Amino acid sequence: GAGVSQSPSNKVTEKGKDVELRCDPISGHTALYWYRQSLGQGLEFLIYFQGNSAPDKSGLPSDRFSAERTGGSVSTLTIQRTQQEDSAVYLCASSLTWSWNTEAFFGQGTRLTVV
């Protein structure tokens, strides 16, 4: 696609429910990243994919968080048993490859609100 696409753009869920967030990266981009941004805060790294594999899952806050990427393209971030502190904007970014001189292209984000 023309840009990184994320869905849904907004999600309100009840505490304890599971949610699934989707990211469709730019076509041909092999590197995909998930970040989380709480209100007025910086960008917290969650996970990185190169192709379908995730060499770095170090940023996932707990075992309630998981992510997968299939076909080297679309990625889903799943949060199980959501809690109020999970409320944030979840940003997905892709780059041509993981390299020190490539720029990241961000999607518009999914604003998650846990009530």
Next chain:
Amino acid sequence: GQQVMQIPQYQHVQEGEDFTTYCNSSTTLSNIQWYKQRPGGHPVFLIQLVKSGEVKKQKRLTFQFGEAKKNSSLHITATQTTDVGTYFCAGMGTYKYIFGTGTRLKVLA
């Protein structure tokens, strides 16, 4: 682990005044990137610096990379209301972009 800090956290300026944000890394960087995030928007890439002491300009924006490749700055000359947003620097860690804490700029007309 590698940390990237930015100062100031917030800056309010009168339109027409200059603005500078500073980025400091705990480790030497191979490169530094700068992103801008408009209110309610997503980060958008502005520029990348690679060489020690490098200076790049984009219209009213001047970017510098320190000699030791551990710090960087973004200077905006004669700010405009369109400059409003949060400016992030980012260094490349292993398998991730490590973003600075960001500087939120407000421009008062």
